[in-house]
Amino acid sequence: MNTNKPQQSTIHKIREIKLEALYIDRDYDVLKEIGSGDYGKVILAVHRDTGSEVALKAVPKATTPTKDFLMEFHYSYFLSPHKNILDTYDVAFETSEHYYFAQEVAPFGDLSQAVERTNGVGLNERDVKIVVEQISSALEFMHDKELVHRDVRVKSLPSCPPEVWEAVLLEGYNIEVGSDVWQLAMMVYVCLTTRFPWDKADITDPRFTDFVQWHKRKTTRTPKEFRVFSARLLRLMRRLMELKPTKRYPVTEVNKYLRDRWLVQRSQRASSVHPQGDLNGSHVTRSLSCSHLVHPHHRSDEWMASKSKDDHSLYTD
């Protein structure tokens, strides 16, 4: 039975909600700010009536159109049933300055903090595989619903795929699933090494050019930055980091490699995903935030431009 169609039409129908006006201090005990992003901040708070601890996502009204806030809330809420995506509760309101919605608290923070705790060593391979499996499953769930995350990253560093850097030059870019796939590969890279392989995925960056030469099989020399990886992980990287976004494998490709060794040398790394020691799946499981998901038919921000970039690709097969 094909249940896809009704579900998809429901998920893309943004709910129209009349936001309740609140004085936040009346209903919540605000504990502390636990994060901030480009668009707003995240507050740890306890709902007085229920005693529940929540993460309140706050965006300033002055810079956020109501429809953008409602769209983010809507998609976060409708993606919540996936076990690897943080629950967004059916709670949204406004104060005089901000729009808010409430989300489950991720108690151990985000992946970048886990990577930072390794002090430059990198996460242990087993943990990276658990995280990657969880994230690829969540991304598959989104991609099936014609949604792209667009911001799968460990740090706010340049994990963008080459078509984005080209787009900056040519001012045209079509957000695609392939962008998430590239970023997933970069996430694996950063988790294992704590750094990026290049400054910019662009032909002006010699380290990226080395990668392109290797990827196009113009040289058999593995790029220096990738030599710590096993042949199997290199094969996976090749597939996820196809230069043409449309040729990239689906995110689920990672599942075929989870039983392989990823690092050339056996990892001596301690688990850092879970600060108390070994990884406890359930905590990381629910750490994918959906704050940057974008429906291809709702392209509203400046990062997205009107026309497809594929036609202008600098890369040939």
Ligand SMILES: Nc1ncnc2c1ncn2[C@@H]1O[C@H](COP(=O)(O)OP(=O)(O)OP(=O)(O)O)[C@@H](O)[C@H]1O
């Ligand atoms: N539900 C949550 N539980 C615990 N911490 C959270 C939660 N949501 C977000 N955070 C923390 O707040 C930070 C900012 O989150 P937010 O979703 O606003 O933006 P972002 O996607 O990380 O960044 P940006 O908006 O700049 O791209 C996160 O990096 C994380 O550390």
